[in-house]
Amino acid sequence: MSQAHSNLHRSAWADWWEGTRRTDIWWTLAWFDIVLRYRRSMLGPLWLTLSMGAMIAGMGPLYSSLFGTNLSKFFPHLTLGLIFWGLFSAMVTEGCNAFIGSAHYLKQGYFPISLFVWRSMSRNLIQFLHQVVLYIPVALWAGISLSWSALLVIPAFVLLLINAHAIGLVLGLVCTRFRDVTQIVTSLMQMLMFLTPVFWMPEGLPGRARYILWNPFAQMLDLLRTPLMGGTATLHSWLGILGWTAGGLVIATLLFAKYRRRVVYWL
Known part of the structure; x- marks a missing residue:
């Protein structure tokens, strides 16, 4: 009991670090989540590969023809766009339920809540x-x-993980307190998918519409996809993501420090 009391009253930094350093716990929980999801399936997680491959194979020639783009250029663009967007969308939407889905752990004993954000990621x-x-x-x-x-x-992916963790903490706290926010975030991500150059090429935008590329998901996608296509991401994307990262870390730090102890009462 005294140990639980001392844990709950430790500093926000110590609380976050305690959850972060326990890689043995959150990685094992994440692995068992995958195992349980595909239990009794013959192919297991390979269904993820097959379903994404079927989507890419079907959409590539179709959208290449619709946009009048050379298939050898559009196919890798679409492939990386769908793969990375799938990661972005899952990180955000599942971050909303990071604490709600772990309620049975949080109600039974003390766990640093950052541990469950790492589990989701x-x-x-x-x-x-x-x-x-x-x-x-x-x-x-x-x-x-x-x-x-x-x-x-590599540094772009590190920035992605930092932002994903900050977003997970923020949305995990907010959605635990206000459950309707999860539906709002899900709908917003569906809309942002079409405002992000996943299916279309950025250079095809008219001049007045290029403000869409200030979308942080578009900037992160540029940082991750362009190097893998033999190019170099724009300075605009690097500066934009660094700005979004700084803002996200500030918001996550403030909310985590103030509300982390209330999560168990909101579940």
Whole structure:
């Protein structure tokens, strides 16, 4: 009892670090989430790869014809767009339920709440790894030649994880208190999918519509996709994401420090 009391009254930083450093717990929980989801399935998580591959194979030639774009250029663009958008969408929407879905753990004993945000992120990363392998045959078919600039995808992915964790903390807290926000976020992500260059090429936008590219998901997609297509992301995208990251960290820190102890009472 005294241990639980001391844990609940530790600083916000110590509370966050306690959840973050327990990789053995949140990675194991994430892995078992995947195992349980595909229990009794013959192919297991490979269904993720097959379903995404079927979607890409069906949409690639169709949208290439609709937009009048060369298939060898559009196919890798669409492939990476769908794969990364799937990761973005899952990180955000499942972040809303990071604490609600872990209520039985939080009600039975003390757990740092950041642990369950990492659990949600890890589960989505495992799913992402099953899908990103589809990029390899597409890149070989399209003849994409990578340069050293492809390594820029590493710091871009680190920025993605930082933002995903901040968003997970914010949405996890807000959606636990106000359950309707989950539906709002889900609808918003569906709309943003069409405002982000997943299916269409950014260079096809008319001048007055290019403000759409200030969308943070469009900027993050540019940082991750462009290096893997042999190009270099724009400075606009780097500066934009750094700004969004700084703002997200400030909001997440303030909300986490003030409301982290109330989560168990909101469940």
